[in-house]
Structure formats: C-alpha cells, structure tokens
Amino acid sequence: MRIVVLAGGIGGARFLRGLKDALHNRADQAEPQHSITVIGNTGDDITLFGLRVCPDLDTVMYTLGGGINEEQGWGRADETFSVREELKAYGMQPQWFGLGDRDVATHIVRSQMLAAGYPLSAITEALCDRWQPGVRLLPMTDDQVETHVLVADGSGRRAIHFQEWWVRHRAQIPAESFVSVGADSATPAPGVLEAVEEADFVLLPPSNPVVSIGSILGIPGIRDAVAAKTVVGVSPIIGGAPVRGMADACLRAIGVETSARAVAEHYGPELLDGWLVDEADAGVVVEGVEVRALPLYMSDPERTAAIARAAVELAVELGERS
Amino acid sequence: MRIVVLAGGIGGARFLRGLKDALHNRADQAEPQHSITVIGNTGDDITLFGLRVCPDLDTVMYTLGGGINEEQGWGRADETFSVREELKAYGMQPQWFGLGDRDVATHIVRSQMLAAGYPLSAITEALCDRWQPGVRLLPMTDDQVETHVLVADGSGRRAIHFQEWWVRHRAQIPAESFVSVGADSATPAPGVLEAVEEADFVLLPPSNPVVSIGSILGIPGIRDAVAAKTVVGVSPIIGGAPVRGMADACLRAIGVETSARAVAEHYGPELLDGWLVDEADAGVVVEGVEVRALPLYMSDPERTAAIARAAVELAVELGERS
Numbered sequence: 088m089r090i091v092v093l094a095g096g097i098g099g100a101r102f103l104r105g106l107k108d109a110l111h112n113r114a115d116q117a118e119p120q121h122s123i124t125v126i127g128n129t130g131d132d133i134t135l136f137g138l139r140v141c142p143d144l145d146t147v148m149y150t151l152g153g154g155i156n157e158e159q160g161w162g163r164a165d166e167t168f169s170v171r172e173e174l175k176a177y178g179m180q181p182q183w184f185g186l187g188d189r190d191v192a193t194h195i196v197r198s199q200m201l202a203a204g205y206p207l208s209a210i211t212e213a214l215c216d217r218w219q220p221g222v223r224l225l226p227m228t229d230d231q232v233e234t235h236v237l238v239a240d241g242s243g244r245r246a247i248h249f250q251e252w253w254v255r256h257r258a259q260i261p262a263e264s265f266v267s268v269g270a271d272s273a274t275p276a277p278g279v280l281e282a283v284e285e286a287d288f289v290l291l292p293p294s295n296p297v298v299s300i301g302s303i304l305g306i307p308g309i310r311d312a313v314a315a316k317t318v319v320g321v322s323p324i325i326g327g328a329p330v331r332g333m334a335d336a337c338l339r340a341i342g343v344e345t346s347a348r349a350v351a352e353h354y355g356p357e358l359l360d361g362w363l364v365d366e367a368d369a370g371v372v373v374e375g376v377e378v379r380a381l382p383l384y385m386s387d388p389e390r391t392a393a394i395a396r397a398a399v400e401l402a403v404e405l406g407e408r409s
Numbered sequence: 410m411r412i413v414v415l416a417g418g419i420g421g422a423r424f425l426r427g428l429k430d431a432l433h434n435r436a437d438q439a440e441p442q443h444s445i446t447v448i449g450n451t452g453d454d455i456t457l458f459g460l461r462v463c464p465d466l467d468t469v470m471y472t473l474g475g476g477i478n479e480e481q482g483w484g485r486a487d488e489t490f491s492v493r494e495e496l497k498a499y500g501m502q503p504q505w506f507g508l509g510d511r512d513v514a515t516h517i518v519r520s521q522m523l524a525a526g527y528p529l530s531a532i533t534e535a536l537c538d539r540w541q542p543g544v545r546l547l548p549m550t551d552d553q554v555e556t557h558v559l560v561a562d563g564s565g566r567r568a569i570h571f572q573e574w575w576v577r578h579r580a581q582i583p584a585e586s587f588v589s590v591g592a593d594s595a596t597p598a599p600g601v602l603e604a605v606e607e608a609d610f611v612l613l614p615p616s617n618p619v620v621s622i623g624s625i626l627g628i629p630g631i632r633d634a635v636a637a638k639t640v641v642g643v644s645p646i647i648g649g650a651p652v653r654g655m656a657d658a659c660l661r662a663i664g665v666e667t668s669a670r671a672v673a674e675h676y677g678p679e680l681l682d683g684w685l686v687d688e689a690d691a692g693v694v695v696e697g698v699e700v701r702a703l704p705l706y707m708s709d710p711e712r713t714a715a716i717a718r719a720a721v722e723l724a725v726e727l728g729e730r731s
Contacts, residue, residue, distance in 0.1 A: 137459075137521040167491045173514030177539050188510045192495030199459040217499050 088121045090399070091286040092222075093313070095128045095299025096143040097160040098323060098331065098385075100150035102292030105391030107151070107221055109399060123222040124282040126309070128294070129207065130227075130234040130267055130302030133250045135184055136174065138194035139201055142250075143299065144211055144226060145193060152218025154189075160331075163189035183255035208276040225282065227303045230273035234298050236340075237263040249298060258333040262340035265298060270305045283312040288402035290395075291320035291359075293330055293383070296350050297337035310358065317409065319361035319402040320354060321394060322347040325383055326367035347371050351378070360409075361401040363394065377405060410443045412721070413608040414544075415635070417450045417621025418465040419482035420645060420653065420707075422472035424614030427713030429473070429543055431721060445544040446604040448631070450616070451529065452549075452556040452589055452624030455572045457506055458496065460516035461523055464572075465621065466533055466548060467515060474540025476511075482653075485511040505577035530598040547604065549625045552595035556620050558662075559585040571620060580655040584662035587620060592627045605634040610724035612717075613642035613681075615652055615705070618672050619659035632680065639731065641683035641724040642676060643716060644669040647705055648689035669693050673700070682731075683723040685716065699727060 088110075092103060103125060110121045128143045142161065149155040149163060156162045166187035175182055186194070193214065200210040206229040215224055234249035238260045246266065252258060283289060294300050304310040324347045329335050335345040343353045347368040351359055356375025364371050369380035379401055385391040410432075414425060425447060432443045450465045464483065471477040471485060478484045488509035497504055508516070515536065522532040528551040537546055556571035560582045568588065574580060605611060616622050626632040646669045651657050657667040665675045669690040673681055678697025686693050691702035701723055707713040 136517050137524055138517070167489045167510065169489045169510035170492065170514045170517070173511050174517065177514065177518050177536070179518060188489065188491035188513075189495050191510075191513070192492045192499065195458050195460070195492070195496065196499050196501060202459055214499070 088287045088399075088403075089124070089282075089285055090121060091124045091126060091283050091289045091313075091316075093126050093128075093289065093291055093294070093300050093303045094143065094147055095292075095294030096131075096146040099125075099127075099143070099292040099294040099299065100147045100155070101160070101385045101391055102290075102294075102321065102395060103147060103222060104150055105385065105388065105393075106290070106395035106399070108388060108392035109396040124278075124286070125222045125224045126227050126279055126282070126303055127211075127224055128227060128299045128302050130232055130298060131249050131253070132231070132233060133184070133248055135181070135186065136179065137198065138186075138191065139198045140186070140194050141197065141207070141211075141226070144224065145190070147222075147224055148211075148215060148218045148220055151220030151222060152215075154218065162187050166190065181251070181255070184250060206276070208278070223278075223282070225278050226276050227279065227309065228273040228306050229276045230269055232267055232269040232273050232302070232306070234302055235266045235268050237266065239263060253333070258336035262336060264340060265301075265337070267302055267305045270302070271307070273306050275306050275308050280308055280312050283309070283316060286316055288317040288319065288406055289313050290398050290402065291318065291354070293321045293323035293385075295332060295334045295337060296323060296353060297334065297341055297343075304358075314358045317360050317402050317406040318358055319363070319398045319405065320351070320359055321363045321398055322350060322365065322368065322383060324350055325365040330384065348373055351376055360405045361398075363398055363401065377401065410609045410721075410725075411446070411604075411607055412443060413446045413448060413605050413611045413638075415448050415450075415611065415613055415616070415622050415625045416465065416469055417614075417616030418453075418468040421447075421449075421465070421614040421616040421621065422469045422477070423482070423707050423713055424612075424616075424643065424717060425469060425544060426472060427707065427710065427715075428612070428717035428721070430710060430714035431718040446600075446608070447544045447546045448549050448601055448604070448625055449533075449546055450549060450621045450624050452554055452620060452627075453571050453575070454553070454555060455506070455570055457503070457508065458501065459520065460508075460513065461520045462508070462516050463519065463529070463533075463548070466546065467512070469546055470533075470537060470540045470542055473542030473544060474537075476540065484509050488512065503573070503577070506572060528598070530600070545600075545604070547600050548598050549601065549631065550595040550628050551598045552591060554589055554591040554595050554624070554628070556624055557588045557590050559588065561585060575655070580658035584658060586662055587623075587659070589624055589627045592624070593629070595628050597628050597630050602630055602634050605631070605638060608638055610639040610641065610728055611635050612720050612724065613640065613676070615643045615645035615707075617654060617656045617659060618645060618675060619656065619663055619665075626680075636680045639682050639724050639728040640680055641685070641720045641727065642673065642681055643720055644672060644684065644686045644690065644705060646672055647687040652706065670695055673698055682727045683720075685720055685723065699723065
C-alpha cells in the first residue's frame with residue numbers, strides 16, 4: 088500500500104509510529120512493502136536567533152528516528168541547555184522558546200543549507216539521512232508560510248507568531264483568527280501532490296485540525312488532491328476535550344465546537360470519508376462520513392498501533408466500496 | 410595612564426590579566442585611574458556552520474570576564490559539547506574545530522547582530538556588556554580580514570585558512586607565507602587610532618608576533634600610529650622556543666629566527682622602544698631598543714603581574730626620557 092499521512096507534531100508523530108508498527112505487524116504480511124509519505128506542517132516554523140526551526144518536521148523525524156524526548160513528546164532525549172542559558176545571560180530575546188543544545192545542531196545544519204540555497208524539502212531529506220525515520224518526510228511547501236494569530240488583550244489588537252501565542256502565552260490570550268502568512272502564493276513541495284495522487288488513501292492523525300492539518304490543507308492544491316482520495320481521520324477530540332495540547336483554543340477561534348463530531352464536520356464529507364472516534368463518542372453521526380468508535384488514547388505502542396490499524400482497515404474498506 | 414595593548418589570544422589575555430592586577434596593586438595608587446584599551450586580533454576569525462567565530466576577541470573577553478577554561482586557556486569553563494557531537498552525527502564538516510555549547514551561544518549572538526547590520530566593534534561592545542572585562546576591547550578592524558596560509562605538501566600547493574593550518578594540522582605542514590586577505594583595503598575599527606594617539610604608551614604582550622600582533626599592525630594606519638608612541642614589548646620567545654603555541658612555525662615561514670633578539674629586530678627599532686626578555690636571554694642586544702631581562706613565564710598571577718608591571722615601568726621610564 089502507498090499511504091499518505093498529513094502530520095503536525097506530537098500527535099502526528101506518535102500516530103505515525105503506531106502506523107509503522109501496525110504495517111509491520113499485519114497478519115497479511117504477504118504483501119511486500121508499504122510506503123508511508125508524510126506531509127508535514129511547516130506553518131509553525133519560526134526563525135529564532137538566526138536559526139530556522141521546524142518544530143513539527145523535527146518532532147516527526149526525532150520520534151520515528153529514535154531521538155525524541157519521550158516524556159515531553161518534543162525535543163531531543165538526553166538534551167542539554169547550555170546555549171539557552173548563555174543566550175539568556177546575554178539578555179537575548181525571546182527567552183520563552185527553550186532550544187536544547189542537541190536540537191540547536193539540527194537548526195544549524197538546516198539554516199546553513201538554507202543559506203546555501205537548498206530548499207527545505209532537500210534539507211529535510213538530508214536530515215532524514217541521519218535519522219532514518221522509515222517514512223518519506225516532506226514539508227507541505229518549500230515556501231515560507233507562517234501561522235500568525237490575531238489576538239486582542241490589554242496590549243491591544245495585534246498579530247503574533249503562532250509560537251508566541253502557543254508557547255509563550257500557552258494559548259491563554261483569546262485568538263480572534265489565524266492567518267497563514269504566505270500560504271496564498273505558496274506551492275506544495277516537490278513530491279507532495281504526486282504522493283497524494285499515487286496514494287491508496289490518506290490518513291489524518293489526531294493532529295490539531297486548525298493549525299496543523301488546516302495549515303497543510305491551506306496550501307493551494309493540496310486540499311483538492313487529498314479530497315479526491317479515500318481519507319480517514321482520527322479524532323483529536325475525545326469527549327469534548329483535546330487528547331492533548333490546546334486544540335480547543337484553536338477551534339474556538341474559528342467557531343468550531345470542541346467535539347469529535349464538529350471537527351469531522353469542519354473537515355467536511357467532501358474531504359473526509361471515514362472518522363475514528365473514541366468509545367466515549369460512540370454513536371456520533373456525521374453525514375456522509377463513516378464513523379467508527381474505538382479506544383483512541385495513544386497510551387502505549389500497542390494501543391497506538393491498534394488505532395493506526397483501525398484507520399488503515401477502514402480506509403481499505405472504504406476504498407474497496409467506492 | 411592611558412595604555413593601549415595589542416593582543417592575540419591566550420598570551421595576550423593572560424598578560425592583560427596581569428596588567429590589570431599590576432595597575433591596581435601599584436604602590437603609587439594615588440594616581441586616579443588607568444584605562445586599558447585592547448586592540449584585538451581578528452585575523453584568525455572564521456565562519457563555521459554559519460556562525461562567525463572570533464577566537465582572540467573571545468579569549469580576551471572570557472579571560473578578563475571570568476568565563477575562561479583556565480587549564481586550556483581558551484573556550485568556556487564548565488563547557489558542554491552537545492552541538493559538536495550532533496553536528497558530527499549529521500556528518501557536518503569541519504570536525505576539527507570543536508565549538509563548545511556555551512561558546513556557540515556567543516557566536517549566535519554575534520552572527521545575529523552581524524546579520525542585522527551591526528559592525529563587529531559594536532557587537533564586541535555589546536558582548537562585553539555582559540562580561541565586563543575591565544578593559545575597552547576593540548577589534549583591530551570592522552572589515553573582514555582573514556589570515557590564510559600558503560602551504561605545500563603531498564596535496565599540492567594551496568592556501569588554507571589559518572585555523573585549518575593551526576588547529577587541524579597543528580602547524581605541522583610547512584607554511585610558505587601568510588596572506589592577510591582583505592587587509593589592504595581594511596580600515597582600523599572606530600576608536601582604534603584615537604586610542605593609540607591618546608595613549609601614554611603601547612604594550613605588545615607575548616602574543617604571536619606574526620599572525621597576532623603582525624595582523625594588527627598590518628591594518629593600514631595602525632603601524633604608523635603605534636610607531637609614533639613609546640612601545641614596549643614582551644618577548645614570546647624564551648631561550649629559542651615559544652613560551653607556548655607554535656610561533657616558531659610562523660617565524661620560520663617569514664624567515665625570522667626563533668629567538669628573543671630576532672623577534673625584536675623583526676618588530677624593528679622604529680616601532681619598538683623597549684623589550685622584555687627572559688633571564689635565559691639576558692645579555693641580548695637589539696640596536697635602538699632598551700632590553701631588560703626578568704623571569705618571563707606567566708606561571709601564576711603574581712608572576713604575570715610582575716611582568717606587566719616591568720613593562721609599564723619600562724614604558725614610563727622610556728617615555729620620560731624622550
């Protein structure tokens with residue numbers, strides 16, 4: 088099978104690890120090989136201290152490559168923070184984004200390659216040469232697209248970078264809207280549309296539907312290509328609350344209820360064919376979308392693989408039907 | 410007194426620490442305050458992994474600011490090396506220049522300020538705001554001037570960056586000559602010529618006479634300004650061998666004998682007025698230069714302060730004579 092997965096950070100990365108496990112453990116192993124192409128969100132990329140940071144791509148790469156800080160879900164294992172301490176001693180801003188030393192090296196490599204003229208897709212491939220994530224990891228675009236957040240608080244109404252809203256303010260300042268700066272004129276990275284077109288189906292992990300999956304679908308051409316395929320999503324909302332992260336604050340900003348049903352309706356039946364919800368949401372009905380309920384907490388590798396397996400099975404089933 | 414010191418890395422930094430001690434401990438403390446302006450060598454600066462590294466400026470800043478690795482003489486105390494390990498894991502070249510994590514932060518700050526358009530002199534001042542070295546530290550120039558080494562070995566005749574010759578090859582490939590790339594069109598950094606003109610005298614620490622002091626004097630205008638002053642130097646050669654480092658390899662390349670006398674003659678009596686040599690070299694005569702012998706190993710703070718005090722006393726004495 089050829090599978091395409093649109094992925095944000097932690098949720099997407101863990102789902103992908105489960106998917107790799109599920110594909111290798113399938114009973115019908117007779118089938119030769121399954122390829123996974125990941126289209127990663129780059130909307131929350133940011134330039135810090137002159138270094139280009141791609142949090143979601145790196146979380147996928149580190150998680151699948153065995154370098155992730157497991158407890159935290161992002162950043163490197165066995166990390167040190169000398170650079171951060173020193174930048175603070177120099178009074179450098181911002182101090183709310185804590186770059187670890189091992190992580191900094193990744194950004195140094197990326198920034199140097201960018202300065203040398205390489206596109207992000209080629210750089211991501213080069214970084215993956217080391218990490219061997221076992222998937223083909225593509226950025227959604229080689230163009231610079233950054234999610235900014237329109238907020239209003241005591242300091243007035245202003246747009247701030249998504250990371251400032253998310254990391255510095257913990258999404259606690261109400262967001263009025265999200266702007267994907269640069270998306271209008273961006274084009275999908277080389278290989279993205281081809282991978283979708285050749286895919287047997289597309290999976291949406293329980294990533295943030297607004298600022299992760301939403302950013303990817305916002306690159307002109309990607310939504311249409313994906314909509315033409317069998318698409319199965321995994322709900323990031325269980326019983327009215329995000330599985331992790333602060334997706335509720337994002338959904339609120341775009342006027343979508345924090346529920347498994349509302350997120351599926353937000354994706355819409357023209358995009359979505361199948362939808363996995365947690366047992367807590369069993370009975371949810373989404374018009375035009377096949378809904379299945381099963382335990383959705385990715386609490387351990389086995390559970391996560393079971394979720395991925397259910398997504399694959401539903402996609403195969405829906406694909407055979409159509 | 411207003412004192413100007415031309416300085417390279419370790420030798421210059423240690424001498425400067427001794428000079429600060431000596432000035433504060435003088436018996437005639439009645440005199441209000443002594444200012445020290447350091448003109449630092451930037452000829453061995455190098456861009457590594459997109460980061461601008463100024464080894465000599467940093468060695469002076471860290472040494473006088475209390476952040477130096479004392480045993481090593483360069484780099485930061487309590488250093489970690491996560492970034493270096495990771496860059497190696499990515500296969501990044503060069504691997505022969507080992508940047509520590511704390512040190513990397515300094516280069517990140519500098520590189521970001523350079524990218525923002527600040528000149529090196531302003532950046533050095535900003536970095537010193539943190540380190541409070543107790544001297545005014547000026548780069549010799551804000552222009553990019555890099556010492557390259559013309560070498561010939563089995564790989565043919567070629568020019569390599571000074572750091573590659575010094576650090577990677579440990580100065581073991583015979584050098585044919587040194588080229589100060591960019592020096593011809595460089596101008597002294599703001600404040601350099603003014604500091605020299607206003608100085609009571611100029612001191613040359615036991616820094617490398619070729620690639621450290623020599624690079625500084627090679628910036629058009631600096632040699633003439635210095636030569637107009639009373640200048641006292643401290644021999645970097647004791648009994649025919651460099652006190653530390655590989656100055657002999659540099660002297661050989663420019664056809665100067667490795668001896669206290671030959672280095673003084675290389676500076677020449679039109680530049681140099683006084684010359685401190687070690688007791689091992691007592692009796693050395695340099696035409697037109699006042700030579701004094703005393704123990705010159707900077708083995709501890711007291712000894713180093715005594716050397717600096719001797720240099721100051723000789724400069725004051727020669728100044729009064731002229």
